[in-house]
Amino acid sequence: MKRLTKAIILTLLKIIVVFYTVFPFYWAIVSSFKTGSALFSVDFFPPIDLTNYRDLLTNGNFLRNILNSAIVAVSVVTLSLIFAITSAYALGKLKFRGRGVVLAAILGASMFPQIVVLSGLFGTIRWLGLYNSLGSLVLSYMIFSLPFTVWVMTSFIRQIPAELEDAARMDGCSTWAMIWQIYFPLLAPALASTGLLAFIASWNEFLFALTFTLSDTVRTVPVGLALISGSSRFELPFGTIMAASVIVTVPLILLVLIFQRRIVSGLTAGAVK
Amino acid sequence: MADLSLTNVRKAFGALTVLHGIDLTIEDGELVVFVGPSGCGKSTLLRAIAGLEEISGGDIRIGGDIVNHVAPADRQIAMVFQSYALYPHMDVYRNMAFGLKFAKIPKDEIDRRVRKAASILKLDAVLDRKPGALSGGQRQRVAIGRAIVRQPKIFLFDEPLSNLDAALRVNTRIEIAKLHRELGATMIYVTHDQVEAMTLADKIVVLNGGRVEQVGTPLDLYHAPANLFVAGFIGSPAMNLIQARVISLGNGALRLSVGEQQVNIPYSGPAIAAGAPITIGIRPEHWIPGEGQSMKIEGTVDLVEHLGETSIIYMRLADGQMLTVRYPGDIFCKAGDRFVAEAPVAAVHLFNDAGQAMLGRRSSPAYGILGHEFRAR
Numbered sequence: 070m071k072r073l074t075k076a077i078i079l080t081l082l083k084i085i086v087v088f089y090t091v092f093p094f095y096w097a098i099v100s101s102f103k104t105g106s107a108l109f110s111v112d113f114f115p116p117i118d119l120t121n122y123r124d125l126l127t128n129g130n131f132l133r134n135i136l137n138s139a140i141v142a143v144s145v146v147t148l149s150l151i152f153a154i155t156s157a158y159a160l161g162k163l164k165f166r167g168r169g170v171v172l173a174a175i176l177g178a179s180m181f182p183q184i185v186v187l188s189g190l191f192g193t194i195r196w197l198g199l200y201n202s203l204g205s206l207v208l209s210y211m212i213f214s215l216p217f218t219v220w221v222m223t224s225f226i227r228q229i230p231a232e233l234e235d236a237a238r239m240d241g242c243s244t245w246a247m248i249w250q251i252y253f254p255l256l257a258p259a260l261a262s263t264g265l266l267a268f269i270a271s272w273n274e275f276l277f278a279l280t281f282t283l284s285d286t287v288r289t290v291p292v293g294l295a296l297i298s299g300s301s302r303f304e305l306p307f308g309t310i311m312a313a314s315v316i317v318t319v320p321l322i323l324l325v326l327i328f329q330r331r332i333v334s335g336l337t338a339g340a341v342k
Numbered sequence: 343m344a345d346l347s348l349t350n351v352r353k354a355f356g357a358l359t360v361l362h363g364i365d366l367t368i369e370d371g372e373l374v375v376f377v378g379p380s381g382c383g384k385s386t387l388l389r390a391i392a393g394l395e396e397i398s399g400g401d402i403r404i405g406g407d408i409v410n411h412v413a414p415a416d417r418q419i420a421m422v423f424q425s426y427a428l429y430p431h432m433d434v435y436r437n438m439a440f441g442l443k444f445a446k447i448p449k450d451e452i453d454r455r456v457r458k459a460a461s462i463l464k465l466d467a468v469l470d471r472k473p474g475a476l477s478g479g480q481r482q483r484v485a486i487g488r489a490i491v492r493q494p495k496i497f498l499f500d501e502p503l504s505n506l507d508a509a510l511r512v513n514t515r516i517e518i519a520k521l522h523r524e525l526g527a528t529m530i531y532v533t534h535d536q537v538e539a540m541t542l543a544d545k546i547v548v549l550n551g552g553r554v555e556q557v558g559t560p561l562d563l564y565h566a567p568a569n570l571f572v573a574g575f576i577g578s579p580a581m582n583l584i585q586a587r588v589i590s591l592g593n594g595a596l597r598l599s600v601g602e603q604q605v606n607i608p609y610s611g612p613a614i615a616a617g618a619p620i621t622i623g624i625r626p627e628h629w630i631p632g633e634g635q636s637m638k639i640e641g642t643v644d645l646v647e648h649l650g651e652t653s654i655i656y657m658r659l660a661d662g663q664m665l666t667v668r669y670p671g672d673i674f675c676k677a678g679d680r681f682v683a684e685a686p687v688a689a690v691h692l693f694n695d696a697g698q699a700m701l702g703r704r705s706s707p708a709y710g711i712l713g714h715e716f717r718a719r
Contacts, residue, residue, distance in 0.1 A: 235394050236427035236488075240441030241415030254431040 094318065101311035108307050121312035130285040131313065134293035138317075141206045141289055142271040146264045148207065149214040153263070154256065157222030158248050162234065172223065179216035183276050186212065194281055205281040206289065210274060214267035225259040226252060265328050269321055290317050345370045346391065346496060346528065351400035353386055353552075360386045362552045363400065368545075373522045373529045377539040378549035379575070384532045387549065388498050391530065392421050404495065415444065420489035421498040425505065426481045428473040428488075434460075435469040438488045445492075452491075459487040462521075479510045486521070499531040503538060515541060536576055540564070548572050570697035573623045579654065581691070582665050584622040584639070588614050596692075598622065601661030605637045607687050611700050620700075623691035626654070626668035631684045641665060643679045648672065657681050 100108060102118045125131050159165075160172055190209055199205040229252065237247050253260075275291040282288050288296070294313045297306060346368040353361040360383045368374050376384040389395040391402060393414035401408050409417050428437050435456055442452045460466050463483040473481055482502065489497055499518070503511045519542055522529050533539055539546050540560045548555040548563065548571070555575075556568040567573035573581045589597040589604065596609035598620060605622075614620070624637075641657040644664070655667040655675065667683050675681060692700040 230425055230427065232423045232425050232427035233429070235389075235392075236421070236423055236429075237440075238394060239392065239414050239419070239421050240488075240492075241413075241444035242440075246444070251429060 097311045097314050097318075100307060101315050102308075104308050121308040122316070125309055125312050125316070129297075130288065131290075131293060133286055134288050134290045135316070137203060137287060138272055138290040141203050141210065142268045144203075144207045145210045145214055145271040146268050149211060149218045149267050150260055150264055152211075152215060153218035153222045154226075154253060154260070155248060156219050157226045158244075158252060160219070161223045161226035162231075172220075175216045175219055179213060183213075187276065187280060190277075191280060200281060201283040201287055203287060206271075206274075206278055209277045209281060210271045214270060218263045218267060221259060221263045222256065225256055229255055261328050265324055268324065272317075272321060345405060346530075347403045348391075349401045349403075351387070351390060351402060352398045353383075353390055353395060354398045360552050361390070361397075364552075364554055366547060366554065366557065368528060368530065370528055371526050372544045373519075373531065373542055374545045374547060375539040375543035376530065376532045376547050376549055377534065377536060377575075378555075380534055382549040383552040384534075384549045385500055388421075388500055388530060388532045391496075392419055392498055393417050394421075415441070418492075418495040419498060420492045420494035420496075421500065422485045422489050422502045424501045426473075426485040428481060428484055430473055433470050433472050434465060434476070434484050434487075437473065437484055438491050441488065441492055455491040455493070456487075459490040462490065462524075463487050478506055479514065482506060482514060483517075486518075490521075490525070495528060497525075497527055497529040499529065501533055502531075503533070503535075518542065536578065540576075546576075548575060550575075566699070567623070567691065568699050570621060570623075570693050573691060573693065573699075577625055579626045579666050579668065581623045581625045583693075584624070584659075584663055584665070586620050586622050588616050588618045588620055590616055596620075600639060601659055601663070603639060603660070605639065606635075607637060607690055607692065608635070609692070609700075614694075619695050621693040621697075623693060624685050624689060626666040627652075628689035629667040629669070629683045629685045631686075633686075635687045636684050637687050637690055638682055638684045639665065640680065640682045643675050643677050643681050645677055646673070646675060655681065655683075657683065 099113065099115060101121050102115050103112070104118070104120055107115070160168060190212075194200050194205045194208065197205075197208075199208060233251060234247060237251050242250065273291060274289075275295070278289045278292045279295075282292065285293070290313075294310065294317065297310050297313060346366075348364050348366040351361055351364040351366075352359065364387060376387060378384045386395060390397050393409070393412060397410060402410055404417060404419070429440060432440065438456045438459060439452050442455065447455075456469075457466075460469055463486060465480065465483055465487060468476060468480060473484065476484065482505075485502070502518070503514055506514060515538060518529075518531075522542075531538075531542060543560055545557060546560055546563055547557050550571050556563060556572045558566075563572055563576045567576060567581075570583065574583060584600055586598040586600045586605070589599050591597070591609065591614055594608055594610055596607050596614070598605050598607065600622070607622075639659065641659040643655055644658050645656045647654040647656075651670070653669045653671070653673040655669065655673065657665050657667060659665065665683060667681075694700050
């Protein structure tokens, strides 16, 4: 009896959690199939109508925005991982004065809210001549992707036994070859998980993207999506916005599903052991 | 050729000095074992020879050339690590070939060497496996294979057997000895296990606290330890070290007091003042009555252990000192019995106040198997 109640409560809780997390996305999918006033009627299983998707993909800069997002996110991930693995080697394996300070500074840099660094960063980007280019976004996204990737990589690289490096040294391996031929393959699971998280963060970022870009052709998807407007200023095209949201979310869901197991093992292994 | 010589090699980590001026010569083709308690600097010395630790002073010469600042890979040395340190993401073949690639050796030559090493070490069947899929013994052999293919002048082994179980350890020990015979290469082997040291070594280097205590063949160290440390370290059960005082010296004999008891030991060294402290050393297995003059000490049996082939008696002297006596076969006595241990004076070692073996006792004689035959070498 007691066991039965426990099972029922547990199942109920599960249903609530799933509903809470999945329903908004389901509602977005459902809404993306509706147009006009149908949007305001409650209909859980409307007929599949791809008008909104067709509009979105044929008009305007939406595809361009997706491409921009992809370019930025992939660049951020690639650069972050290259910097992270090399700095993690230095911070995790080499002994030098001020190592702890550097690690603390990296962590500290990630503590400022975006809005605090926004104006200063804006000046820097203007000064570098990167305003209204994808480069400005790659540069600014590294501010939050690097501390995280460096920290996770450092804790991972510390677990790799020192004798492995000694053996590679005896084999005539240079430091550069060691990083790429020994550490890189061994860190692959950690790279997959941190890379994915950096990708998601860059893909979803809004504030910097809104501030540092101006023209439609350099906008990324979150900004493009927010600026979708209807035929008149009194109309908010919910259907199109929902269709765009679904298109933007799907790649992330696919990526997470593919790397799911690695994310979990990667993050816990880095933190606990 | 590939002889190695160390002159006044020192190593300090900040304020902590780990090696205090090591002088050592290793001949071509020798198998030398560094042995000592943990923290004695034996691994640091090996890593310094390998080039993994920069030395703080002195010179390391390989084949006559100073290699103090030569990179590890260019010293023509190969090392087998305690944890094997195989590359987990590479299969056995690539593990062995990895270093050769950097040495710019042609592909077919690499292939030839790897396959030859694999056949020597019976690894042919597992060349395409990753280290994770190998047994401990196989991993150990891959680590040795990785050293062989480099065709080094000197092999370094850092406690290579400590991760293996007892049975495999004996086998691998024999394999390493065989390998040394076949390759004829110079090998340096670090261990804290004195059985490994005694069985493998042409020459043993006993290290303690970053200093060389004694260098010699295994039997030299057993029969003529230069100081108290070596006396206590080599041999199992450990040598009995009995605190005594000089009563008098005369007629070629030293009269010593052990508690209330007195013993006479022939002595021909320099004069010693009456009252000077002296340590008498006798190995547990040498308490066997033999011909000629013997030394007797009386005590009470504390415990007897019957091991079948030997019996070990732990006895307590009147002044509280403990003695270990090892008898071949069975002995019939029990706790509380009075017991007189008797050893031939030829088996007695004497150490002075500073712990050094006393002159005139430096080379003790060799013994017949059960101690009934004592003759000078």
